[in-house]
Amino acid sequence: MKSLYILNNPANLEQCLSAMAPDDALLLIEDAVLLCHQHTLHNSYILEEDLIARGFATKQSHWQAVDYPQFVQLTLQYDKTVTWL
């Protein structure tokens, strides 16, 4: 069972990572895209629209940029999603 974790608050990264299993993936959206320079061991994605809205270029990020259609696809690739609020 693989889960997609969705994080929107950069302050909650450590707590979110501590709950994740090795096969789980993390998607940064909204203000959490400010974490784009961090490294994690997980499959890691970042919502491109929110990244650009905050003045970052996609290539500046270590995370794989996705758009909304790819966001939808990710929720289907994983067995369930957990939005970490």
Add this chain to the structure above:
Amino acid sequence: MATFSLLVTASPHSSQGQYSALEFTKALLQQGHTLKRIFFYGDGVLVASRLNCPPSDEINLTKSWAKLAIEHDFELTVCVTAALKRGITNAAEADRNALTGDNLDPAYEISGLGQLTEAMLESDRLITFG
């Protein structure tokens, strides 16, 4: 094709979550997936007031949700307890609670948490936006 439902707890006035949920909804519908229900809970219920009147250069989330729901035939459901606490009511709840008016947008309906449970059981995915 999959069936989705969304749980939206983000305030329409002070966070990005409602907009994120709206964009996610547009993307999933465009891909041919089915949307069963958007369940608004916590501050998320504030979007259901037909008296919301944002400035003309800002997105009107109340109307954006209503338009999509009518076009694509999905439900906009508001938690009754969360709604009444925040002054969101339909005529029936206003009557029951001796309130002087009602403000629920006609595209939305007031119901209980059972509708959230049902949405979880009957959808392939439940995605939360807070």
